[in-house]
Amino acid sequence: MIRVRFAPSPTGALHIGGARTALFNWLYARNQGGQFILRIEDTDRERSTVEANRAIFDGLEWLGLDWDEGPNVDGPFGPYFQTERLKIHQDHVEQLVKEGKAYYCFCTPDELDKKRKEAAERKEAPRYDGKCRKLSEAEIKARLDSGMPKVVRFMLPPMGETIVDDKIRGKVVFQNELLDDFVILKSDGFPTYNFACVVDDHLMEISHVIRGDDHLSNTPRQILLYLAFGWKPPKFAHIPMILGKDKARMSKRHGATSVISYKDMGYLPEAMLNYIAKLGWGFGDEELFLREDLIKKFSLKGVKKSPAVFDMDKLNWLNGKYIRQILPERLVDLCEPLLIEAYGNHDVEYLKKVVMAFHDRLVLIPDIVPLSSYFFKDEFDYDKKGVEKHFKTPNAKKILTALKERLAEVEPFTKDKIEPVFKALAEELGLKLGQVIHPCRLALTGTLESPPMYDLVEILGKKKVEERLSRAIKFS
């Protein structure tokens, strides 16, 4: 059975990189008919918050990444909040201590810090010197009894090498002697990441650990832990990082990093899913992937080794693509609240028509608001250049007046009845169609850009068209 997990720490919103890791795990599970587990790694008591838990759930939910086991979804391997597994972790630490594979350390952070600095000055690797390893039974007992702050360190095998056989990178060899006796239980009694994740992954029967590249260097430590327990390590797959425009690891200064903020900005979840899937994974030349395609086509073989730069332009393009493809009803649902917020309540049928007029003009959902303003506001200024070009012409008044009179006669007021009015007028005046339409567009919208003329006229309706033409006639 394939079992994978996404194990975020709740110290902030679900960011792009985390979402992509979650996605790859989820896709692998769905593709393989396996299970996707969500485990919250909240052992950092200082930084973990409940709001962050919520934010992670929201992010995953927006992308449609559902978990088979985890918070709110009971499973046989819970609990799924790491802090609720404290006893389990402490028992396992104790087991290692009893077996002589781990030991108590009473060195203070200050002391260690000082040693690290000294080592750095001597240009030596800042490794723990193993001072407390040499403590006698009696010394340990005395310190333990005195209630002195303590941590537990893993006793590293001194020799040999540890091989990480990575599904994406192949075999990576690490020399054990370069590692040191790392801490597995902190002085607050909570396990460290490297320890807790090993115990939990094993107990939860995780078969594949798919995670960011930044964990590759941690993997030998974890493998050593598996070996110390006599457990079989899972398969590992380290996926490349996501970088910002300057090729540095993506962070706040690269703009919005939390996935949910993309929802607020007006991105569609399918666009986001498609985009982040392509960040570090590919399937030939294909660009467009719906959720089902991704599930069908995803494989670890398709995952790249090199890091990818987050490119907003491409995301925007994808978003536009998906907006053009979505059902009218859904687009209306997405736009409606924004329009109501900006322009107040309007007839639903009217809103629908307006939204559909901009269907293939939107890159982001909120673009609808500025683009459609003249559908909701009767008072607007005329574009300055437009006035020079289309109002300050000898014919302008005549055109607008004629248009007003003739449109008043149109019944029903639909675009196929409206169209002939424009064509006939242009012909009679010996003008090109554009010469009639441009002043009219300026009169009706105040701008030089709009949906096609006849749609525009129909949607605005006879009354507004007349009013606006009158106003423009006076102005010109």
Place this chain on the structure above:
RNA sequence: GGCCCCAUCGUCUAGGGGUUAGGACACAAGCUUUUCAAGCUUGCGACCGGGGUUCGAAUCCCCGUGGGGCUACCA
């Protein structure tokens, strides 16, 4: 500093001994057209450097260089 990973257009990538090095975004031009978009066509544009191996390297190996990561009582 030590260790580890990575390296094809500006960006995402295809290709993995012999290719006119292909596609997508962005950019530019054109077409279409009542404008803006959309759509279509075309253009611009890359194998990090140096050594090997080979008849032949973008491709395999080594060394540099560059970028990233780890080296925490963060995950």
